[in-house]
Amino acid sequence: MNKFKATFRKLRIYILIVVVAGGAFVSYSFVDNYFEVSKNLDVFATLFREINIYYVDETDPGKLMKKGIDAMLESLDPYTNYIPESEIEDYRFMTTGQYGGIGALIRQKGDYVVVTDPYEGYPAQKADLRAGDEILEIDGKPTKGKKTDEISKILKGSPKTQIKLLIRRYGEKNPIEKIITREEIKVKSVPYYGMMNNDIGYIRLTGFTEDAGNQVKEALAALEEKNKLKGVVLDLRGNPGGLLNEAVNVTNVFIDKGQDIVSTKGKIKDLDKTYKTLNPAVDANIKVAVLINSGSASASEIVSGTIQDLDRGILVGQRSFGKGLVQTTRPISYNNQVKITTAKYYVPSGRCIQALDYSHRNEDGSVGKVPDSLMSPFKTKVGRTVYDGGGVLPDVVLDATKYSNISLSLLNKNLIFDFATIYHSQHPTIATARDFTLTEQEFTDFVNFIADKDYDYTTRSEKALEDLKKNAEDEKYFSDVKNEYEALHTKIEHNKKDDISKNKEEIRHLLEDEIVSRYYFQNGRTEAAFDHDRELMKAIDVLHDPSLYTSILSSTYKNAVQEELDKKKK
Numbered sequence: 001m002n003k004f005k006a007t008f009r010k011l012r013i014y015i016l017i018v019v020v021a022g023g024a025f026v027s028y029s030f031v032d033n034y035f036e037v038s039k040n041l042d043v044f045a046t047l048f049r050e051i052n053i054y055y056v057d058e059t060d061p062g063k064l065m066k067k068g069i070d071a072m073l074e075s076l077d078p079y080t081n082y083i084p085e086s087e088i089e090d091y092r093f094m095t096t097g098q099y100g101g102i103g104a105l106i107r108q109k110g111d112y113v114v115v116t117d118p119y120e121g122y123p124a125q126k127a128d129l130r131a132g133d134e135i136l137e138i139d140g141k142p143t144k145g146k147k148t149d150e151i152s153k154i155l156k157g158s159p160k161t162q163i164k165l166l167i168r169r170y171g172e173k174n175p176i177e178k179i180i181t182r183e184e185i186k187v188k189s190v191p192y193y194g195m196m197n198n199d200i201g202y203i204r205l206t207g208f209t210e211d212a213g214n215q216v217k218e219a220l221a222a223l224e225e226k227n228k229l230k231g232v233v234l235d236l237r238g239n240p241g242g243l244l245n246e247a248v249n250v251t252n253v254f255i256d257k258g259q260d261i262v263s264t265k266g267k268i269k270d271l272d273k274t275y276k277t278l279n280p281a282v283d284a285n286i287k288v289a290v291l292i293n294s295g296s297a298s299a300s301e302i303v304s305g306t307i308q309d310l311d312r313g314i315l316v317g318q319r320s321f322g323k324g325l326v327q328t329t330r331p332i333s334y335n336n337q338v339k340i341t342t343a344k345y346y347v348p349s350g351r352c353i354q355a356l357d358y359s360h361r362n363e364d365g366s367v368g369k370v371p372d373s374l375m376s377p378f379k380t381k382v383g384r385t386v387y388d389g390g391g392v393l394p395d396v397v398l399d400a401t402k403y404s405n406i407s408l409s410l411l412n413k414n415l416i417f418d419f420a421t422i423y424h425s426q427h428p429t430i431a432t433a434r435d436f437t438l439t440e441q442e443f444t445d446f447v448n449f450i451a452d453k454d455y456d457y458t459t460r461s462e463k464a465l466e467d468l469k470k471n472a473e474d475e476k477y478f479s480d481v482k483n484e485y486e487a488l489h490t491k492i493e494h495n496k497k498d499d500i501s502k503n504k505e506e507i508r509h510l511l512e513d514e515i516v517s518r519y520y521f522q523n524g525r526t527e528a529a530f531d532h533d534r535e536l537m538k539a540i541d542v543l544h545d546p547s548l549y550t551s552i553l554s555s556t557y558k559n560a561v562q563e564e565l566d567k568k569k570k
Helices: 002-021 028-054 061-074 085-096 148-155 212-226 244-252 299-309 405-412 415-426 440-449 460-474 478-492 496-502 504-528 534-543 546-552 560-569
Strands: 081-083 098-101 104-109 112-118 134-138 162-168 176-181 183-186 192-195 200-204 231-235 260-266 273-276 287-292 314-317 325-331 337-346 377-379 385-387
Touching: 028 061, 061 081, 104 148, 112 134, 112 504, 134 148, 192 212, 192 504, 200 212, 200 534, 212 231, 212 244, 231 534, 244 260, 244 273, 244 299, 260 299, 287 299, 287 534, 299 314, 314 534, 405 415, 405 496, 405 504, 415 440, 415 504, 440 504, 460 478, 496 504, 534 546
Parallel strands: 200 231, 231 287, 287 314
Antiparallel strands: 081 337, 098 183, 104 112, 134 162, 162 176, 192 200, 260 273, 260 337, 325 337, 377 385
């Protein structure tokens, strides 16, 4: 450690000599900055050494260092992260969509981890591992009490290696043994594309990993080859982003060669860059509707923001996440890496969609309320007004779908999942994903199934009333209002059976989506949701109405939110 300390001191002196010698070419702030860097490295190294030597309990230097690094980076922004060597594989999956494993989603359920979605065509599905299977042992070792991330790491591994699972399956008396050979799993950025009806195509893009642009290109080309398309829906809802160059490639599918798509600007001016489309578009004229919501971030916002700025198509849904920052991954010592925010990106109108405040966000992480005074107007290619500072605002704004308390409780307590497991065990086949519906008797069977299950929940009204009671008791007023409290409590106390009846259609759709996934996997789940997808239905309506589509893309169009902003700006 003394050598370590001495090295930093020498480094500090060396830097100062070099900087002072080149004083004619650099500013004093440059000298001061490097002095501060070297000084604080020395302070940190000394502190780290003293803690590890003298702290009363044994310390783990690796964990201690990671906590320090994480706390330091957290003070910058949410996206500058330290990636230790042990997590490199997970990071590779985020950028490439590839990993070695069995190809299945899992989650915690009680003491065990259960399979929730085997990927169609991959080892888990080939070995007939099913949603609902509980993993009891892996390679002879019990899994009881282990968490999802622990099991996930064990299931992953080098392709062509084998793993032995002991599972418990509903309807089977004895545990079942499965020997599965791992493969290189490549999760597609475009997991699904197809026709919504005779003339509207649909492409779902879930990430911007390597080859995302080609996958969108191939999907659109395939749809146009077999159908006479009047329009296409590009679904970016819940898409967290990914590689910036793939955002440009996806946009290039709809926008011709040579168009500026996104510019990046940061502290190091030599790294500033403007990205252009490099190839002819697959179709530069087809009507386009892009679906976005609060989970659409980063590269999704480059695509949707560019489509909007160039008036190439319409946007439907909710305001996007608001992440206009570019990260660069840099290698550091001992095979570790750091992902650093190096620039902000700007879409063609010149606006940056980065939320102005990193810390104050909604529960889902999306943009919170941005003060109108901090939002600046920009113009699209035809002169429509758009704003910066808080994500991309759709042209057609719809309220986000919110599930009822009863539905959320049934989902969170795995009762819809468990009923689908039972249903699958009792029905070898069902209708196609788009045609399947639960009968009245089957819905009644579900109601009977949950009759003795715990799915109670507290409504916001009940919570507010309980808070009122507590405050009144603390302030010695409760005895005065007790009768009124009890009367009000009786009126608003929820009845679970009534809630099931009130929200029957919503619960039915959730059941149908989950059941269909047992037979037709992720693609089936996507198709089953089509008929009750409000944003998708609205997009199709606009694509089928040429005058409405054209009016939205005219210079005079403003949605209700934009009109309100314009009034406040005047």
